Amino acid sequence: MSRIHPIIMAGGRGTRFWPASRHDRPKQFLAVAGEESLLTRTGRRVFPLSSPNDAWVVTNVQHVGMAADHLPEIPHDQIVGEPVGRNTAPCIALAAALVEREDPEGVLVVTPADHWIGDEEGFRAVMLRGVEVARERRGLVTFGIVPSAPETGYGYIEAGDPLDAAEESARRVARFTEKPDRATAEQFLAGGRHFWNSGIFAWRADVFLEELSHHHPDMASECRRMAESVDRESALQAGYAALTSISVDYAVLEPSDNVYMVPATFAWSDVGSWDAAAELEDSDPAGNLLLGEVLAQDCHRVYADGQAGRLLALIGVEDLVVVDTDDATLIVKRGRSQEVRSLVDQLKASDPEKT
């Protein structure tokens, strides 16, 4: 029988997690809201679906070594380096083509490396349900997060009919929706038919590539060619940059009429900012999450990341995010971490070494 192949997309860059994230150390390599990196936790979460021997990581070529350090269980040959980022469609197409060589009917479970999941068992149960649908229907399965707030920062999936009476947990997809305005998001939340687009997917390697070849035939054939190359690194270096930079949602899911959605009830976050990270876990009754070497006296609702080996001492403060690194410390009022971006832009001009 075909196997399950976890595909971890670890190509993100992003400056929203400055000062911990830098141009040479993006978010997925950070221990945000925990002791291990988001990438390491993503691996541990998906490996039990099959085996690390069937898992793949796609990351920027300069981060291949770091990814191997964070996920030593994965065979080194299955950590793929993109010479440049080309969004999710080429990334997944390449992974599908690599799997297809040996297990064409193998099912890819595709997940970003930098998300947070509250319930790992629940996560895997939902993934296995998605794998089942992908196999039975030869379809493209996306996972929709049951929304808990009228978020305007996410795309939404509008669910269509259930597959059948016995399978209420899987639905057809009526349509994909761009990030809504606040009023629309509130309607979505009240209506109960809209789900957050998680960016997590399940599909057979061959089914995906066939669907892709209808919409982007060059991308499908080029990825198959690079996957079969003897010298993969050179092949990617020569060919990857020429692929169309496009998301898998635009490239494949939206034009396809073979898409299903499995609702995901597990707690989920795309950890888009320090504020989002601070919401994920509490470490003490006062609502603080204190990581690393932190000494706190009478503090409340403080997220403090003291994992740089220095000491953070906090007295009588509240509603702060504090992030300490070797050469910079950020202190930001909770609720305002989106302003980190403008600060980093300022720094790029004045002190680029620290960005």
Next chain:
Amino acid sequence: MSRIHPIIMAGGRGTRFWPASRHDRPKQFLAVAGEESLLTRTGRRVFPLSSPNDAWVVTNVQHVGMAADHLPEIPHDQIVGEPVGRNTAPCIALAAALVEREDPEGVLVVTPADHWIGDEEGFRAVMLRGVEVARERRGLVTFGIVPSAPETGYGYIEAGDPLDAAEESARRVARFTEKPDRATAEQFLAGGRHFWNSGIFAWRADVFLEELSHHHPDMASECRRMAESVDRESALQAGYAALTSISVDYAVLEPSDNVYMVPATFAWSDVGSWDAAAELEDSDPAGNLLLGEVLAQDCHRVYADGQAGRLLALIGVEDLVVVDTDDATLIVKRGRSQEVRSLVDQLKASDPEKT
């Protein structure tokens, strides 16, 4: 004519300025609320009264080199190292004996190294008035700060009669008062006859030693002996620890009936805590005082000391004291910096290297 000899008492230790102050780097060597250390600023403030060639520093023997770095203008031989701290009476007695050898009628202007003065010209004018009184009256002159609040953390001087109608700025001293309770401090403030005891003094070397010899004859003779020793360092090593540890207030001023007070109208602080430091100066209209490498967006009433060469980035925070050093960062709510002491006590047990 006899000269003026600035005497800078730099023997303090103190942990209230952790993490900037450590056991090997006390407060007077810190650039609290400014770009230069309190010691350096004290030197620059008193040198114009005479010359650095007539100035003396008394500090702990392990800090002699650091004091020389902070006050390179002073002849190295005039930086005196105490093998152990013995409070202010032996410190001043030794300095008086050293001055007395060459200029017995020379007037000592004695000042702690770790105070903040708001008006340097005004300060020197008041000092010169004190020197005048010390010379004319052959008396012991103390400087009383005009109180601006019912402080319970200071000793008070109750002023007696003016010396004469033409000299209203100098008064006799009726009595010295211990730190009062709040109600008493409020009475003092309302009554207008009480002043804060600044710990700043002026007197002739010979007059001081004569007065001391009435109350502590051994201390006077022993200090004279050590001052005349050819090998001063060995003499201090052998004899200093045996001196009575006592303040000059208890040892000399309180028992003497030859004490005068000159009211000091300049802005003054003994900089007893980070909160006190944060009150001294504003660097911007939002009430922030930002020292060193600090990037602040929309912050208010923040004292941030980023003089460790790292970067402090602050967004949307208010009423904080932030102090960054090589191996530790303190973040404390303004008004609560007295709690730094208990934190340092905790650290002494868990991580003594950082205290």
